[in-house]
Amino acid sequence: MQTVLEAFGWAGSLLVVASLMQARVLRFRWMNLSGAVIATIYNAVIGVWPFAFMNLAITVIDIYWLWRLYRERHDAAVYRVLAVDADNAFLRHVLDVHGEDIATHAPGFDVEADAGTAAGGTRHTFLVVRGDEAVGVVAVTDEGAGRGRVDLDWVKERFRDFTPGEFVYRESGALADAGFSRLEVVPRAGEDGDYLRRVGFTMAGERWARAVTP
Incomplete structure (x- = not known):
């Protein structure tokens, strides 16, 4: 069980790192969001609350920017x-x-x-x-x-x-x-x-x- 949990945590970390190498804005936000969600859950499970809170904040920020990007993608005012x-x-x-x-x-x-x-x-x-x-x-x-x-x-x-x-x-x-x-x-x-x-x-x-x- 511990091995599975660690693999889960590593998956979140790798997604966050990989997101930083993406040139496309949407791809970056989706990968960063996925990694942040996994990292939030992982850190909450093992009780590392400062990192859980940080990744939860990143999750909220990514959701906001995805909402805004999708809202503006067909907006002639933008x-x-x-x-x-x-x-x-x-x-x-x-x-x-x-x-x-x-x-x-x-x-x-x-x-x-x-x-x-x-x-x-x-x-x-x-x-x-x-x-x-x-x-x-x-x-x-x-x-x-x-x-x-x-x-x-x-x-x-x-x-x-x-x-x-x-x-x-x-x-x-x-x-x-x-x-x-x-x-x-x-x-x-x-x-x-x-x-x-x-x-x-x-x-x-x-x-x-x-x-x-x-």
């Missing part, structure tokens, strides 16, 4: 969409700092080549921000007749569970303001079809497509 020029200095900085991650998720996206295209008026770029922090970038190329091709829909890893790109497609009106009535995505290897469906895309011929709501 995330905003800013239309920016492709050569905007801050946008270029964000793309440069996260270039390696962007290349992993959108290998066909060429920042340097596309900057020149955008200057000619065919590229529209949108920054998704949370407060004063840029959390994602969506880039759409104008193919004429109100049709836009999504070349980049990228989000920082720690915000990836919240799909903030949805605010570009659903809430902001930025796409309609840019003159788009239809968006299309060219399928590529590793494309997250579930995400595209969640933000309103359906397969139409050889591309994902969705109408732009005015």
Whole structure:
């Protein structure tokens, strides 16, 4: 019985330590919560009350932040969409700092080549921000007749569970303001079809497509 109890306590400790290595906010909170709950029970059973209280406090804090994160994940008042020029200095900085991650998720996206295209008026770029922090970038190329091709829909890893790109497609009106009535995505290897469906895309011929709501 003592061995089982110790293994239970170690499991809680390992979960807390592992949570600190998570980049994604939701994953961190859930793992930290699980570890804190186990640690609370373990320390209460063996009568180490200061640590039981500490872990109980962590449990309450994690529950609060999870409630808040889930409440805000689809809140247009929390995330905003800013239309920016492709050569905007801050946008270029964000793309440069996260270039390696962007290349992993959108290998066909060429920042340097596309900057020149955008200057000619065919590229529209949108920054998704949370407060004063840029959390994602969506880039759409104008193919004429109100049709836009999504070349980049990228989000920082720690915000990836919240799909903030949805605010570009659903809430902001930025796409309609840019003159788009239809968006299309060219399928590529590793494309997250579930995400595209969640933000309103359906397969139409050889591309994902969705109408732009005015």
